[in-house]
Amino acid sequence: MTSPLQQKLKINGSSVVTANRTWDGIVVYRTAAKGWSADLAEAAIVRTPDEAKALLAEAVADDVGAIGPYIAPVQVDDTGKILPGNLREQIRRDGVTIDLPV
Amino acid sequence: MYAYDEIDRTLVNERVSEFRDQVKRRLSGELTEDEFKMLRLQNGVYLQLHAYMFRVAIPYGTLASNQLRQLAHVARKYDRGYGHFTTRQNIQFNWIKLSDLPDALADLAEVGIHAMQTSGNNMRNVTSDQWAGVAPGEIEDPRIWSELIRQHTTLHPEFSFLPRKFKIAITASDHDRAAIKVHDIGLRLIKNEKGETGFEVLVGGGLGRTPFIGKTIKHFVHGRDLLSYIEAILRVYNQYGRRDNIYKARIKILVHELGIEKFSREVEEEWQQIRHSSLQIDDEVIEDIRSRFIYPSYEKLPHMPDELRQAAADPDFEAWRKNSVAAHKNPGYAIVTISLKPIGAPPGDATAEQMDALADLADKYSFGEIRVGHEQNLALPHVAKRDLPALWKALDKLGLATPNVNLITDIIACPGLDYCSLANARSIPIAQELTRRFANHELANLIGRLHINISGCINACGHHHVGHIGILGVEKNGEEVYQITIGGRADESAALGNLIGPGVKFHEVADVIEDIVEAYLALRERPDELFVDTVKRLGVEPFKERVYATR
Known part of the structure; x- marks a missing residue:
């Protein structure tokens, strides 16, 4: 399988690095403090392929902390709030769009 | 029900211990995700959007009530209180933690359930007709042969690293409820002119990106040759199947590209070399498996009991009966399909409470047995017709009596x-x-x-x-x-x-x-x-x- 670092990075605007936490699988985002947070608001924002590559490399190196890191698009509104850039990422942040059976 | 022997129990328990160690090493960093991924997949553990997903095997769709209760326990203790029945007679838990998985597997192992053959590029859980053993007109119970294949293929090294996943389905009825024509190998149990059991073998069916309907590769393979014939197909697939392109790796692509004639010649050549080997099945082996299936002791009951006659006056009961109740090989009994498709709910989901209650109903009305169908519904396979009105009322209280089986909302x-x-x-x-x-x-x-x-x-x-x-x-x-x-x-x-x-x-x-x-x-x-x-x-x-x- 191709490593995330070998894949061609396409960056259109603001992006974050996201993954799933290893021990429980929840969605996490790479922070500027070189850690992971479950809160998108704490994610490090990258805007160029070089920045994205560097953040992704750092995330990939932390294999025990989280798995499957990748670059995900986000939007940053006028107030600086970070919003998911597509439906998939919105569902990952907010949870399923349906009521759970229990 | 099939009663597992000591070999099965040992294998399942050893598997749990092995996985517990693998998870421990993964969480400590001793194993990287690249090293661990195949190991977790071999134990039914995927990573989905929000969490790990744990897929548990229900071989040929047959569950005992104590097994269903244990699935409810796993849903309640390690997940979010529900499970999702899939189109391949498995159940999935969507929110499980990696750190909890060894304990969940250990709990399931107590009742003979595991997650082997539910993921990875190996031979997957063999599926069958959810009405197996009770459908009128069935030639014989196809689960005997499903179990034979399960025993032969579980952890078989030759089938553990195939070019891609490999699925087999078996039916023994004229009406195919197991969707055998869209499986890598589809088996239709038939009898030859001598009355001997055998199989029409179809190959190369499948859906996905490039869908194909399976083609008949052999019109009759004798039961004693079933394993050698399947193995011959797999050997040809293993040799020629593409490992360079995941989208072209399924056997359906190979059959399509070679053509069924050339593919069948290759299989025939391979088969002639192995058919008289130890893969040939003795009658005693089949009889031993057959003897481990425990069938209910049916009573002689009327075809139309008073309870059923009286309940027929209730239009709600009749609406349910018409769509949910099917004929049983024993005229005093019926097969009841339980819709997991209530209006406005996710198809195939069942809560832990529903699973527990269904297990109780199975004990009370169906000799402790539940079936899972690929349509994402459940079934009680041995319900006395006199009990149908009482069962309906109990199911209705649980939200499990939606009268829509096979209708447009049975999605x-x-x-x-x-x-x-x-x-x-x-x-x-x-x-x-x-x-x-x-x-x-x-x-x-x-x-x-x-x-x-x-x-x-x-x-x-x-x-x-x-x-x-x-x-x-x-x-x-x-x-x-x-x-x-x-x-x-x-x-x-x-x-x-x-x-x-x-x-x-x-x-x-x-x-x-x-x-x-x-x-x-x-x-x-x-x-x-x-x-x-x-x-x-x-x-x-x-x-x-x-x-x-x-x-």
């Missing part, structure tokens, strides 16, 4: 983008909206048998290609778009549906399906002409015209 749907990391579009909300649109039972009955299948991506876990109406979600310019096919079917007359036209947006899907159904009601020749037969007679054009005339 098959994959988890879609709400859960799945591969999906491009949501499936469950589409299914929910459709069940609300067609919630009126009189309307659903007027429409008659109509299967809607929904997949949230081209991998086709919702089997959309073989839905009478198939709905495939794709992503186009950042939006969910749905392609609609009609005319597919998954039974003995299996066929792939045909696209009716350009894809439609998320909020338009239910309107389009309503248009298709209205067109069918206007076009059918008589009330009992099924939707799929009308489509076969007229083709897609009249439906296409109706859908796109005003769009």
